[in-house]
């Protein structure tokens with residue numbers, strides 16, 4: 788698998804800690820399956836794992852939606868008010 792970052796190196800399966808921020812705290816998940824580029828050192832984590840992790844974090848922090856989704860929903864609600872609810876006769 789070729790690296791999408793430098794487009795020269797190849798990605799190799801490896802395990803490494805996944806580091807993320809939770810509010811002002813650092814959370815580290817050790818030994819996560821990942822791909823690492825042998826040229827630029829770019830790291831790709833398993834997308835499914837990241838989605839599961841995000842899901843768990845949402846559950847733990849009791850966030851109803853990720854910020855992007857919440858923003859989108861709020862925008863959609865605003866747009867909804869612009870549209871006439873029923874036609875003028």
Ligand SMILES: [Zn+2]
Pocket residue numbers: 790791792793794795796797824825826827828829
């Ligand atoms: Zn690379």
